[in-house]
Amino acid sequence: MTDTWVIVGASRGIGLEFVRQLLQNGQHVIAGVRSLSKADQLHELKSSCTVPERCIIEECDITSDDSIQKFSNKVGEAVTSGLRVKNIVLNAGILHYPNRATEISFSDFALHLHTNTIGPIICARKLVNLHPESPPCKVVFISSDSGSTTVFRDDEDGFGAYSASKAALNQMLRHMAAELTRRGGKWKDTCVLAMHPGEVQTDMANIDLGWEVKGSIQADESVAGMLKVIEQKDETGSFWCWDGRRHPW
Template sequence: MPQIWLIVGASRGIGFEFVSQLLSLGHTVIATARAPPPIQTTLPPPSQYGNASQLWALTGTPNGRNLKILECDVSSDASINAFTEQVRKFGRKGGVLERGVIDFAVLNAGVLVYPNRISEITFQNFAHHLHTNTIGPLFTAQRLLSLSSPPTTTAGIPVSPTWGPSTPLTVRTLVFISSDSGSTTNFRAFEDGFGAYAASKAALNQGLRHLAAELERKNRWKRREEKTVVLALHPGEVSTDMANVSLDWDVEGIITPRESIACMLKVISEKGWGGSDEGGHLTSMMDGMKEETGAATFWTWEGKRYPW
């Protein structure tokens, strides 16, 4: 059955591959890029808009009509808010979100500026990693979840959007793309030059776990259809331009974006809302593990539980 996916950070690497594979499967995709070109009849030259141009090129594929592209820079509070309101508009009559459900929202935006050793890194560079890898994705998730309620004024008074009434939107599964570098129980001391990146991913992991717990407390009386499953995924050692750096150690098990996404789609389907192992609860019981109700879980692209 066709689903609606939202991919934040889709102009390159695994984000782009997510969009490409989802379109080929017949799903509707809302994707973001930092600066999409204006709507026009001919595609802009690749050099004009950089990586975003290949995302726009997908609109010309057989299922390209199912792709909607919005602008979002997760390092900017204003950009996230503007993007969220654009998503809200899709909930009005005739919009792609008219039925009020985003089946899966994948928060993929991230950055790796190598090297980023804690003993050497600048304040600005460290802040860049934290804003892009931690604060941005978590705040984007917060804003998307707020779409389940009508827009309000600063005083908390509901307002009617000038572009017409919109259906409250429910995000059924939130997927954060994390990394094994962010595991605190499986510390990777050999990763020299990954200090800020690892710290940002560890912070992301803790943030999304708290988010899941907070949602469980706030929404315990809501119907199951209105609740959100929160997942973290490690995509593997994927060969992308972001990972194209010269390292002092051998990286084992390198896979292509196509391999990573094909596997992650299976994991998301299984562990996400309505899946055969929704939230990983069945796996937990089978393994004799005890976990909090509504807790977020961390998985590898192969569907194996990863230590936080």
């Protein structure tokens, strides 16, 4: 079987860069995007690849249970045809700024939770259970230092709902890690990781803030670092920074 990476949230930014670097390294990738018609950069990347067949692009709207299920079915079909899901990266996310706790609307708070927490967890749950005899080696959730409850970043004005959604994601992925370990068998070898990608300059981060963001990096540097961390770290239920530093929950 051919080892394959599944990248969810692959149309731009960090997710697109994951696909780019993995293809450059000769990997096979299944890329999930919210809308096939709005993934021009990803389609161009696939077309420019020396072996375009190594990249499969499927729709996966992380806010829709039906879309997640259809995506899972597509990945299942690929597995049946000879691909093995080796690693899964859940990168899909949203940041509508500002999202202050004293101003947030019900619908905007719900959107952050559905996109940043519920959708990624449900998608991971479906993908992890696709093949009981060959579960993925690693399930990686792109989180944020904003979701740390130990290191509260009170200078981040306007990040209330975003931070809460990432904190909830962190807690759920830790439960997922513990549950897979308790399940035993081959499941206990599946490693669940949370990753802080750094202060990456992407379209989502292109907002006017009331403070200086220090240590900004480009997506290629972030992803190159995260790929090393994903390869090296095998402590399930742990939280890491893109540069290999352990991050406190």
